[in-house]
Amino acid sequence: xxxxxxxxxxxxxxxxxxxxxxxxxxxxxxxxxxxxxxxxxxxxxxxxxxxxxxxxxxxxxxxxxxxxxxxxxxxxxxxxxxxxxxxxxxxxxxxxxxxxxxxxxxxxxxxxxxxxxxxxxxxxxxxxxxxxxxxxxxxxxxxxxxxxxxxxxxxxxxxxxxxxxxxxxxxxxxxxxxxxxxxxxxxxxxxxxxxxxxxxxxxxxxxxxxxxxxxxxxxxxxxxxxxxxxxxxxxxxxxxxxxxxxxxxxxxxxxxxxxxxxxxxxxxxxxxxxxxx
Amino acid sequence: xxxxxxxxxxxxxxxxxxxxxxxxxxxxxxxxxxxxxxxxxxxxxxxxxxxxxxxxxxxxxxxxxxxxxxxxxxxxxxxxxxxxxxxxxxxxxxxxxxxxxxxxxxxxxxxxxxxxxxxxxxxxxxxxxxxxxxxxxxxxxxxxxxxxxxxxxxxxxxxxxxxxxxxxxxxxxxxxxxxxxxxxxxxxxxxxxxxxxxxxxxxxxxxxxxxxxxxxxxxxxxxxxxxxxxxxxxxxxxxxxxxxxxxxxxxxxxx
Numbered sequence: 001x002x003x004x005x006x007x008x009x010x011x012x013x014x015x016x017x018x019x020x021x022x023x024x025x026x027x028x029x030x031x032x033x034x035x036x037x038x039x040x041x042x043x044x045x046x047x048x049x050x051x052x053x054x055x056x057x058x059x060x061x062x063x064x065x066x067x068x069x070x071x072x073x074x075x076x077x078x079x080x081x082x083x084x085x086x087x088x089x090x091x092x093x094x095x096x097x098x099x100x101x102x103x104x105x106x107x108x109x110x111x112x113x114x115x116x117x118x119x120x121x122x123x124x125x126x127x128x129x130x131x132x133x134x135x136x137x138x139x140x141x142x143x144x145x146x147x148x149x150x151x152x153x154x155x156x157x158x159x160x161x162x163x164x165x166x167x168x169x170x171x172x173x174x175x176x177x178x179x180x181x182x183x184x185x186x187x188x189x190x191x192x193x194x195x196x197x198x199x200x201x202x203x204x205x206x207x208x209x210x211x212x213x214x215x216x217x218x219x220x221x222x223x224x225x226x227x228x229x230x231x232x233x234x235x236x237x238x239x240x241x242x243x244x245x246x247x248x249x250x251x252x253x254x255x256x257x258x259x260x261x262x263x264x265x266x267x268x269x270x271x272x273x274x275x276x277x
Numbered sequence: 278x279x280x281x282x283x284x285x286x287x288x289x290x291x292x293x294x295x296x297x298x299x300x301x302x303x304x305x306x307x308x309x310x311x312x313x314x315x316x317x318x319x320x321x322x323x324x325x326x327x328x329x330x331x332x333x334x335x336x337x338x339x340x341x342x343x344x345x346x347x348x349x350x351x352x353x354x355x356x357x358x359x360x361x362x363x364x365x366x367x368x369x370x371x372x373x374x375x376x377x378x379x380x381x382x383x384x385x386x387x388x389x390x391x392x393x394x395x396x397x398x399x400x401x402x403x404x405x406x407x408x409x410x411x412x413x414x415x416x417x418x419x420x421x422x423x424x425x426x427x428x429x430x431x432x433x434x435x436x437x438x439x440x441x442x443x444x445x446x447x448x449x450x451x452x453x454x455x456x457x458x459x460x461x462x463x464x465x466x467x468x469x470x471x472x473x474x475x476x477x478x479x480x481x482x483x484x485x486x487x488x489x490x491x492x493x494x495x496x497x498x499x500x501x502x503x504x505x506x507x508x509x510x511x512x513x514x515x516x517x518x519x520x521x522x523x524x525x526x527x528x529x530x531x532x
Contacts, residue, residue: 093429105427108527109445119431153528
């Protein structure tokens with residue numbers, strides 16, 4: 001993928017690579033009331049994410065990984081425990097930590113450019129020209145410059161997620177939170193995006209927390225893969241993936257890592273089945 | 278062009294059938310005038326200014342009442358969607374009154390306001406208000422929560438959230454509510470004008486009413502045609518472009 005140069009002079013400052021955040025999650029618990037009673041989605045989860053680290057959270061659905069992501073985003077409040085971003089407690093959503101959702105969540109009343117511009121318009125101290133330049137830069141980064149004025153419904157699933165990525169990157173957050181962003185895409189598009197996201201991560205230096213139930217995807221993208229176990233949601237095991245980048249999802253080395261994680265995931269699943277019997 | 282020609286041919290056939298029915302003398306010419314008589318009436322009414330004056334009076338009532346209905350309905354709809362208290366009170370009231378045919382407001386308006394412009398306005402506002410409230414509320418309630426969440430993470434709050442996210446997201450619902458409100462307002466105004474003789478000005482409905490009083494069928498049919506044409510024009514000039522925009526942006530079916 002081609003990374004555009006930063007030739008837009010006035011917006012240069014906005015496009016500077018800023019320090020990624022360190023995340024500290026301490027003893028976070030969260031429960032939900034459901035039809036079958038109180039469900040403990042997260043049980044005293046603690047986790048440290050280093051600056052510019054790429055961490056993947058894997059686990060079966062309902063293991064609380066998305067809940068944890070929402071808590072880091074500030075969209076939900078934990079019952080107990082704290083989340084610190086660079087030592088400061090997270091009390092609500094903020095553009096330092098932007099989220100890419102599973103559904104693209106793009107606004108249909110705006111065109112592609114308007115969507116990327118949305119977060120930038122909420123940033124003070126920028127001229128409108130800066131904002132436009134920044135939006136253009138990120139659309140180029142995700143390879144969609146030609147589709148600036150397209151309507152959202154005219155894009156394919158993969159293109160929509162690229163726009164979402166550009167929209168999340170544009171306000172220059174320190175942390176990118178990704179909630180199964182590629183789950184609904186076809187395999188080919190997904191593989192392309194694995195390459196792109198690794199390149200963008202390297203180029204823009206972000207701390208990334210990536211939620212997925214696809215083990216291979218996690219092994220391909222993460223520096224570390226955290227395996228969640230459900231009921232109650234806990235971090236079961238941690239895997240370091242120290243393969244060189246950019247990684248190819250189809251490589252044998254990667255498959256070895258994925259197999260190891262899958263095995264652990266299955267044993268969690270079995271323990272779960274036994275427990276419910 | 279082809280579509281236009283086909284449509285023109287369709288209406289030409291309608292007029293021909295009408296003319297044929299007139300010539301066949303199935304009904305008395307008092308009850309069914311010829312198309313030519315209707316055109317002659319319309320030409321005369323246009324020439325002496327009655328038609329224009331009546332149209333202006335009617336449209337003024339309609340537009341003013343409709344705008345009042347919108348200006349009241351939109352915020353009330355938002356409040357209803359936002360707070361339970363408003364949903365239980367204003368929301369329930371709107372739901373109930375929306376089922377009331379707007380003609381039913383005419384007797385009440387007459388007793389309250391007498392034969393005045395205020396009675397007319399009241400009827401139009403009642404025709405518009407409730408469907409705008411309901412549509413706005415439904416629209417806001419149907420905004421996918423993910424839009425709010427995405428906007429929240431980007432730093433959107435309160436007023437920005439309402440004006441830049443929730444309102445635009447609810448727009449398709451709001452526009453269809455506005456259209457329904459317009460149709461209700463138009464119907465109720467016609468009913469009011471037919472029933473009420475007021476001294477502040479004769480609208481189209483009153484011309485229709487006097488056509489009946491004088492058994493001037495060409496006037497009755499002529500005014501009906503004018504009313505239909507105004508309705509069509511309002512749709513084509515005002516609502517159609519908005520709907521086209523919505524269809525294009527949202528990618529919903531294009532008629």
